[in-house]
Structure formats: structure tokens, C-alpha cells
Amino acid sequence: MIDLAALRTEPDRFRAAFAARGESVEVAGLLAADEQVRALKHRAETLRAEVNAASKAIGQAARQGGSAVEEAKAKARALGDEAKRVDEERDAAERALHERLLVLPNPCLAEVPVGKDATGNRVVAEWGAKPAFGFAPKAHWDLGPALGIMDFDRAAKVAGSGFVCLRGNGARLSRALISWFLDVHTAEHGYQEWQVPYLVHPQCMVGTGQLPKFHDQFYACKADDLVLIPTAEVPVTNLHTGEILEAETLPLKYTAHTPCFRREAGAAGIGTRGMTRVHQFDKVEVVWFTRPETSAADLLTLRGHAEVLLQRLGLHYRVLELCTGDTGFASAHTYDLEVWSPGTNSWLEVSSCSIFTDFQARRANLRFREKGGKPQFLHTLNGSALALPRCLIALLEQHQQADGSVSVPAPLRPYLGGLERITGNAAVTG
Template sequence: MIDLAALRTQPDAFRAAWSARGAAVDVDGLLALDQQVRALKTRAEGIKAEVNAASKAIGMAAKAGGAAVEEAKAKARALGDQHKAVDTEREALEKELQAALMVVPNPCLPDVPVGKDASENRVAATWGTAPAFAFAPKAHWDLGPALGIMDFERAAKISGSGFASLRGAGARLSRALVSWFLDTHTTRNGYTELAVPYLVTPKTMTGTGQLPKFADQLYRCADDDLLLIPTAEVPVTNLHAGEIIDEAALPVRYTCHTPCFRREAGAAGVGTRGLTRVHQFDKVEVVWLTTPERSRADLDTLRGHAEHLLQELGLHYRVLQLCTGDTGFGSAMTFDLEVWAPGANAWLEVSSCSTFTDFQSRRADLRYRGADSKLRLLHTLNGSALALPRCLIALIETWQQADGSITVPPVLRPYLGGLDRITATA
């Protein structure tokens, strides 16, 4: 959520920022509503102050055994009714204002390039080169089933389309990636590992911005009013909701492996072959809670952690700086990491690293007490490091051999009992 007080004082800056995003926000409507709410609030509180004073007087008079108590009560009752009428009106308008604010996107940082959509994202960096093959490289949807490490048909049989299953060395390879990612983050990058619930409340989903705007992308357990997380960002960022963290403890950095559940409504048929886009996938996420002063630099550090993993896996990738028009709802700046999948002949997004500035903190009530003992909103950052199925795709397509076997990247071998090659018989 944006800072309403800031909108009040600098509406033009917000207008410009939203226009750069291509977001239609009725600034005048918001400001008018805000004005009404505050006017009603002032009125209601003024009447309430009178009611309180009258009640206090009645209390004293009753104690002293005054005679005019009944008359005073009647007067106070009338005032109370008046207050209730005004306050009810205020409440309705305030709800309306809140609802409107909840679907307003975060303005991008000033140095985010302006653009209308994904076609105007900028390639900020490229690492490595596309692997060259002496044969025609195969896509994972051919390689995987041939090796017996992926099974799409049986997954569809038990769960419908958009689900995949791994088997044998494929399942093990996936687990090896998770372990290696987590170990790297905890031992080398200073993250604390978390294990969290995969079902969360609507309030939690609202804290990070999935609700109310993106309800159609979430799986919901209607009988219990719980939702399946679409990313570990949701439970991890909300973990400290409503709390006050001491500045000395910042930045708080967490890494967490969870499955992610996404309905992918409206994405049917778009890049859905094989493991590329599925309703359930595993991901290792990193989340930072940090100060406004540090957050921009911290975003680069976080992104570096994700990039490093791809480098050690020997995977060719590029960094995209998203333009204003392609930046997600709550994000103020996002870098996507796209890995090259030589078989599918495509760049696949395996990480999205973002700073949400204080947008999520305002929703989730995440604050810190500064060295000066003042309370301030935290800045939240997160990024995938990394998303499993697409890493797996790039990995096997990149490391495939002419005979259809897969060479295991050296960093993963300790996690596979020394296995250096996945073959159809493995």
C-alpha cells in the first residue's frame, strides 16, 4: 500500500509514476474520498469528546447524589446518537478508501527505465555463452521421459494438466539442487533457513499483496478459508507481521524452500510444455527485511546471490532490468534472471529479484525501531534463488550429451553420492 499522506502532499509525483507504469489510478477520486473521511472523522471525534465530557460529569454528579442526573443522561444519549450517525458514515467511506488503496500499485523507483511492457525491458548483463553442440540438442520434454526421470502423463492422470512428476535421478537431482541452494545461502551468504506453513490466511496474502487483486491466481481451501502459497515470499515476509524489530538486528535475511502453487489462470497454452509452467513447483526463496537507507544496495547483493548459483551450475543467463510497464504490482524495482535453455531454444525466467520499498510493510505492519528509538516501516526485498523446474530444464538441456545422458555439474555431485552422469539406466 502506498503512503496516503505522501499522496496528499505530492499527488503529481504519484500521477507521473503511475502513468509510467501504465496504471490507471484515479488520484483525484482518492484524494476527494480521503478529504471526506478526514472531515467526518474530525466531526465525529468532536462530538465524541462532548459525549465523554458529559459522561464524566454524570459520573461525578451521580456520586454526589445530584438531582438532574436523568436529564443529563438524556442529553448525553442524544449526543451519542448523533456521534454514531456521523461515525457510521465515516466508517463506510473509510472502508471504500481502503479498498481502493489496496489495488493501487507501488510506484517504481525513479531510476527504473520507462517502458510499456515486457518488450521494453533492458538486458542489464549477460553471463557465459550459449553452449555449442555437435548434435541437435533436445528439449527436456524429450530428454526427461527418455531417461525415465520425468513423467508428465501420469502426473496429468492423477492431477490433470499442468502437473509434472519427477522420478529416480530426476527427483534426486531436484532435491540436490534444493539442498545445495539452501546450504550455499546459509553457509556462505548469511541467511537463516526457515521451514514454514504452505497454507496461509487471507490476511497473510493481503500483507504481501497477492490479495485482493490476484485472488484468481490462488488455490483456496474454501472450507477453512486458507490459501496455498504461490511463493515462500508470502509466509516468510509475513512472519514478522505486526512486530517491531530492533534496527541492530537488521537486515533480517531468510531463505526458505517451499512448493509454490499457482492457478496460472489465463496462461493456458502459453509456454506450458513440459516443466516450463506448472501449477506446482519447488523454489528456494530469499527474503530481506532491511532499512530504507540500505534497501537499494541490498537488492544488488540479493541478486548477486541468485546469479552466483547459476554461474556455479555453468548455466548461460542474462539479467533483465524490468521497465516500469512490466514491473509487478507491489515492486518498486525488479531484475529478472533468465537462463538459456538450448533444447527448448528459449530464455526461461528462474528468478525475479525485487524491492518492495515500504509497500508490503505498510500492509503487513512490519516496523523497526531506529537507533534514535523512532518507529519506521521496514523495506522488504525478495528473490528466487532459485526456481527449481526451470533450473532443472536448463541444467539437463545444457549438460546433455550426444547419447542422451546428462553430465551432473560438479557442485551437485556431493549431493548425489558422487554421481557424475545420469543415464537411462541410472
Template sequence: MIDLVALRKDPEAFAVAWKLRGMDVDVTALVEADTKVRQLKTESENKRSEANAASKSIGQAAREGKDIGEAKEAARLLGEEAKELNEKRESLEKELHDQLLGLPNPCLSDVPHGAGENDNVAGEQWGSVPGFTFAPKPHWELATELDIIDFERGSKMSGSGFVVYKGMGARLNRALINFFLQTLVDEEGYTELNVPLLVRPETMQGTGQLPKFGDQLYHCQEDDLYLIPTAEVPVTNFYANEILDAEQLPCKMTAHTPCFRREAGAAGVGTRGITRVHQFDKVEMVWLTKPEDTEKNLLELRSNAEKLLQKLGLHYRILDLCTGDTGFSAAHTYDLEVWSPGTGTWLEVSSCSTFTDFQSRRAKLRYRPEKGAKPELLYTLNGSGLALPRCLIAILETYQQEDGSIEIPDVLKPFMGLDAIS
């Protein structure tokens, strides 16, 4: 959520920022509502103050044994008036608050301007397009022939968009999880968390999935719990409503979880294989930081994800997302896209973002800059490290041999216990 006080001070700046995201927001109406709320607040508080004073003198009079019948009625009326004004304020304030919850984070100043994904800025590439002496196959063919992914039985049990990894496929998936976690923990100083996959509505609101994107989430109605679409949700909310000490920052956490996404509206968007599924594994990196140097932190976070791709020897590129394509809660996002030789396309395997204080304000994530100082909102960042299925795709397609077997990248061999899948 954005800072209402900042909006009050410079509404035009917000209007411009939202315009860059392709949204026309009536900031004047927002500011007017805010003014009205504060006016009602002052009125109701003054009335409440009168009522409190009246009650107090009744208490005094009662102790002195005086008659308090009339005074009681007067105090009751004052109390009622105060309550009425306050209820008016509350409903207006809630309305305003709900509107604010639906407004995205303004992008940082160095984010490229643009309307949509075509305006994203392609940055550096690492490695080069792998060459083949034969026509490389797409992963779904390789996986089916090797019998390491069972698409049909996945949809038999759960519908389309669900798959079963089998044999060496399951092992490769597990090897990747272990490789990612171990690298992040041992080499980059992350703390590993194993978190709940079902969370409450307020947790979803903390990171921005709710109220706006509820239709993308699986919901367990009986218990009013949501299946997480990413580990970002429980990991970022880990310290929600808490005040951290400055020494605890930056706090780097990582977690492997399955991710559940309804992908409503994305059905049939020409994705074969495991590029877009309803359930997949992902290792996520989350940072809680002090507000300064968030762009620098973002680059470092991104480099952690890049290192994983480099170790796997996968060709990838960096995309600097433009204002029109940056996600709702993010202020600046870099995507990492890996090359898929079988389809000749780039696949997003990591999305690294800073959320400034947008999530912190929702989740009440604060820290104390110095001992005895006032608590302040901290900044949150996160990035995938990495999304499993698309890494798996890139590995199968990049390391495929002419005979249909798959060579295992060196860094994964200890986790696989073999050199090739055939």
C-alpha cells in the same frame, strides 16, 4: 500499499508514477475522499468529546445524589450523533482503503520506462551459449527418454500442469534444493526457515497477493486458508506486526517450499514440459532492511542468485524490468533468465525485487532506528534462489550428451552421488 500522507502531499507525482505503469488513476478523487474522511473524523471526534463530557458529569451528579434523568437523554443523543458521524467516516475510509489496496507500488526513479515485456532492458550476460556437435533436445524429450519425469501420471492424478519426478529426476530436484539452501546459508549468511504452506487471507494481503490476485491462488474454503504461490508470503510475513531492533537488520532469510499457482488464464500458452506448472519447488531469499540503499541491497541480493547460476555453469542474462512490466508490489525488479538450448529461449529462473515500504505498510513490519526512537517501516526485498523446474530444464538441456545421457555439474555431484544420469 502506498503512503496516503505522501499522496496527499504530492498527488501528481503518484499520477505520473502510475501512468508509467500504464494506469490512469484519478488522484484528485483519492485526495478529495481523504479530505472528506478527515473532516468527518474531526466532526465525529468533537461530538464524541461532548458526549464523554456529558457522561462524566452524570457520574458526578449521580454520586452527589442529584436527579440525572434528563441529562441521560441528552447524553444519549450526543452519543448517537457521534456514532452516526463515525459510521459515515468508517465506510468512506474503508472505501478509500480498498482502493489504495488495489494500487501498485510506484517504481523507483532509475527503472527504465516502458509499456510491457518488450521494453525490458536486457543487461549483462554470463557465460556463453553452449555449443553442440548434435541437435540438442528439449528437456521433455530427454526426461521422458531417461524416465526421470512422468508427465502422464502426474496429470492422471491431478490434471495437466502436475508432474511426477522419478528416480534420478527426483534426486536431481532434491540435490538442487540442498545445493541452493546450503550455499545461501553457509556462504551468504541466510537463516533457513521451514514455513507453513497454508496461510491466512491477511498474510496474503501483507505481501500483496490479496485482494487483487485471489484468482491465481488455491483456496481451502473450509478453513479459509490459501496455498502459498511462493515462500515470499510466509517468510516476509514472519515478523508481521512486530517491531525489530536496528541491529537485527538486514535480516536475511531463506526457505524452500513448494509453490502453488492456478495460472488462471495462462492455459495453453505454448509451454511444454515443466516450464509452467501448477506446483513446483523454489528456494526463496527474503531481506528485511533499513530504508537506505535499497538499490544497493537489491544488487547484492541479485548477485546471490547469480552466484548459484554461475556455480551451476548455466548461461544466463539479466533483465532490468521496465515500469510497465514490474510486478504489482515491486518498485524495481531484475529478472534472471537462463538459456534453454533445447528450445532456444530464455527462461526466467529468478525475479529479484525491492518492495520499498509497500509490503511493510501492509504487513506492519517495523523497526526502531535507535533505542527509544519511534518505530518506522522497514524495507523488504526478495528474490528466487532459484526456481527449480527451470533450473532443472537448463541443466538437462545444457549438460545433455549425444547419447541422451546428462552430465552432472560439479557442484551437484556431492548431492547426487553420481557423475551422470543415463
């Protein structure tokens, strides 16, 4: 959520920021509504002060056995009714304004390139090179089933389209990636590992920015008023809701592996073959709660934590800096990591690293305090490190061999009992 006080003092900055995102926002209307709310608030509080003073006087008079008590009560009652009426008016106006604020996106940082859509994104780094094959590389939807490690048909049987089963060494490889990611983050990058709920209160989704605007993008359990998380970002970012953290504890760096559930409404048909876009996938996420002064630099550090994983897996990838028109609703600056998929001849997003400035902190009420200072909103950052299915796709496709087998990158071998190569497993291909 944006800072209303800031909107008041520099409306033009916000106008420009919204325009850069391609959003038309009626700033003047917002300011007028804000003005109205403030006026109502002032009136309501003034009236309430009068009621409180009258009540206090009645209490004193009653104790002294005054005679005018009944008369004073009637007067106070009338005053109280008026105060209540104005307060209800104030409440309605305040709610309406709040709803309008909740659908406003976060202004992007000044250095973010201005652009209309994905075509305005810039490639800012590229690592490795496209692997050269002496044969026609296969796509994972051929490779996986042939190796008996991926099963789309049976997933469809139990859950419909948009799901995948991993099997045997496929399942084990996925588990190895998760464990290795978490181990690197906790042992080398200073993160603390969490296991968190996969079902959360809708309010958490407001905190991170998915609600109220993107309500059709995730699964909801209406009977229990809970939603399935679309990313670990949601439960992890909301962990410290309502708390005031001591400044010296920052940055808090958390990592969590969770499944992620996404309806992908409206995405049917585009790039949905195989497991590039599925309704359920695993992901290791990293989240920072940090100070405003360091957050911009922290984003690069966080991005590095995701990149090093791809490097050690020997996977060719590139880094995209998203332009204003393609940056997500809550983010102020985003880098996407895209890994090369030779089988589909395309780049696949395996990580999105973002700084949210104080946007989520305002929504989720995340604050910190310097010693002796006032509480202030902290900054949140997060990134995938990394998303499993697309890592798996790139790994299989980039490391595939002429005979259809796949070589296992060295860091993962200890997690696979020393396995160096995945070959067809006759025992489970039935």
C-alpha cells in the same frame, strides 16, 4: 500500499508513476475522498470527546447523589446516538478509501526504464555462452522421460495437466538442488533458514500484494478460509506482521524452500509444454527485511546471491531489468534472471529479484525503530534463488551429452552420492 500523506503533498509524482506503469488512476478523486474521510474523522472524534466528558460528569454526579442524573443521562444518550451515526459514516468512507488504495501499484524507482511492456525490458548482464553441441540438443520433455527421471503422463493421471512427476535420479536431483541452494545461502550468504506454512490466511496475500487484485491466480480452500501459497514470499514476508523490530537487528535475511501453487489462469497454451509452467513447483526464496537507506543497494547483493548459483552450475544466463510497464504490482524495481534453454531455444525466468520499498511493509504492518526514535516502515526485498523446474530444465538441456546422458555439475555431486552423470535407469523406465 502507497503513503496517503505523500500522495497529498506530491500528487504529480504519483500521477507520473502510475502513468509510467500504464495505469490510469484518478488521483484527484482519491484526494477528495481522503479529504472527506479526514473531515468525518474530525467530527466523529469531537462528538466522542463530548460524550466522554458527559459520561465522566454523570459518574461524578452519581457518586455525590445528585438529582439531575437522569436528565444528564438522557442528554448524553442523544449525544451518543449522534456520535455513533457519524462514526458509522466515517467507517464506511474509510473502508471505501482503503479498498481503492489496495489496488494501486507501487510507484517504480526513478532509475527504472520507462516502457510499455516486456519489449521495454533491458538486458543488463549476460554470463557464459550458449553451449555448442555437436548434435541437435533435445528438449527436457524428451530428455527427461527418456532418462526415466520425468513423467508427465502419470502426473496427468493423478492431477491433470500442468503437473509433473520426478522420479529416481530426477527427484533426487531436484532435492539436491534445494539442499545445495539452502546450504549456500545459509553458510555463505548469511541467511537463516525457515520452514513455513504452505497454507496461509488470505490477509497474508493482502500483505504481500497478491490480494485483492489477483484473486484468481491462486488456489483457495474456501471451507477453511486458507489459500495455498504461490510463493514462499507470502508466509515469510508476513512473519513479522505487527511487530516493531529493533534497528540493529536489520537486515533480517531469511531463506525458505516451499512448494508454490499457481492456477496460471489464462496461461493455457502459451509456453506450457513440459515443465516450464506448472501448477505446482518447488522454489527456494530469499527475503530481506531491511532499512530504507540501504535497500536499493541490498537488491544488487540479493541478485548476486541468486546469480552465483547459476554460475556454479555452469549455466548460461542473462539478467533483465524490467521496465515500468512490466514490473510487478508490488515491486518498485525488478531484475529477472533468465537461463538459457537450448532445447526450446528460449530464455526461461528462474528468478525475479525485487525491492518493494515500504509498499508491503505498509500493507503487512512491518516496522522498525532506531534507538530512541519513532517506529517507521522498513523495506522488503525478495528473490527466487532459485525456482526448481526451470533450473532443472536448463541443467538437463545445457549439460546433455550426445548419448542422451546428462553430466552433473560438480557442486551437486556430493548431494547425489558422488554421481557424475545421469544415464537411463533401466530398472525404473517401465
